[in-house]
Amino acid sequence: MDGLLIDGKIEKDRVRLYYLLEDGKLIEWVDERKFYPYFYVPFELENEIFDEVTALGCSVSSEFKKNLFSEKEDKYLKISGDEETLGKLEYRFNRVWEDELPSIIKYAFERNIRFGIQYETFGKEYTPLEVEDHYFNESFGNLIDKDPKKYYYVKKFFEVIEQPMPRITEDVAKKFGYDKDRMLKAIYLSRITNTPLASKRMPPSYFIKALYYISLKSEGYIIPTAEEFAKGESSRGVYGKAALVITPEKGVFLNTYVLDYESLYPSCIDVYNLSHETVNCGHSECLKNSVPEEKHHVCLLRRGKYSVLIGALKDLRIKYYKRRGKDGDIRAKIVSDILKNILVICYGVTIRIKGLANPSLAESITAYARNALKTAWKIALEEGLKPVYGDTDSLFIVNPESKRVQTLVDRVKSELGLYLAVDKKYKVCIFSKAKKAYLGIFEDGKIDPKGLAAYKSSTPLFVKKVLKETAIELSKIESADDIVRARERINRILEEREKDILHRRFEVEDMGFSVILHKSPQEILNSNVNAQSYQCAIQLIDAGIRLRRGQTITFAKVKPFYYRGNRFTVKPINFVKKDEINIQDYISNMYTMMAQILEPLGLGKVSTRNQNMMLSNWFE
């Protein structure tokens, strides 16, 4: 009966493998050939340590391995023994290689077995069944000559993904705590990365490491240590200028196209050959290939290992699985999602994850990404288009002629080697001067609010409703003339809502601000900070309500009162009576939260008439 290899366990010098049968039964199989976990140390070993190593029952052998950075072969000592002993020995050496790679992954590599694959014979090696696909050849055939190394990886991943997949029933999935789709997802992840199914709960960086490290190993390299990967540089603040955001032009715009770079960071890594060994490679002939706006350069002689790997995964996703997924192929959609999860962190890991981090590499990735946005903006202007806003990988263009958009896309493709495509079209789009905050309205009236104060999760429902009403008026805009009429109608809506607040025509529940408690109740009670969320928490605690850190609490703003000797301005929403609500606060809050929309429309000041009314109301 066929079994799917899902897990393995190292037991001293043997390995136990677990196969899943179609009926959900787990079969164990023990590899009788001895396997010892291992790591590498420098070839020169002091006699004293050598004696210690052998006395502990470990074996020592020498091996030639290539250095990723110099491409030179060096001799290393391989120390093999059971995991526990190795764990203790590790600290006796100044430098140790490959100690971080889990033993089960090394075992799978040495024995050429693959997790997530179905086998007729237990313990059998992975020999892929032939997979022929016309559409695959069509999509990737041109890579054979253009980028043979990438083609090799694309083909290898494709083969592994397309191996026969057993039928997974809901019952079997349930045994693993999954539903059917998530079980399939776990199996695909396992087969792509050759990690046991049980590692599903590891962080995403674990899988990039597994893929990258094994690909280096298979080419005869020793996996560099974390320090070597970082080239001895300690991490530095690359966040500040990481992504480029171009300040939007304030205003209301009709027919705005949003063009996106597809997978911008993975594409930069691939197209610009960015990898640990290629950034600042040290060849004098590569110095001229400098990174835009950075003091780095990139190798012209060697194809980067990280770039090839990320490039292959990206191409497989964009050119194959994503398309098939969109055509309704559910399994392709699952594979596309897994690849996306891996690709989405391919830049982040070069900043933060030990063993992948390299500050110069991270800076080069974002430098090319910023350059991509700037260049697209420049080309857009040259082509007579009107770009109004740019953020990281997207470019907003107002009322463009489609022929010119196509020219922009074509020029970006030929000048940068990157793909820009129309992602969405807004019928109406409003920008304030703030970055990362705008309101887009689609043709069908649906709204797409980004970073707006009026749409935050903490914002009272009352204000969200005002935003919605405003958006409905905006969605009626068909031409520039309509903007004036929309402004008038919106002004009227605001006056109405202001009156509603003044005359207390609202539900108390609609006035709640929701916030997450970031401190424990005890810390809140002990602090003398009087933040509104703390005021609310203290009153809840006093009322005998148990709170915990991370919990969301909701309060309303009320007329100031004294509590525990302090001036308080909020109460927990459930404690508030309508006539306690601080209407002055809510009116000004409504305008402040809506300012990002109102300002571009030339609205937004509280009228003096109402100011006076509010004051009299306040003192009554």
Ligand SMILES: [Zn+2]
């Ligand atoms: Zn070079």
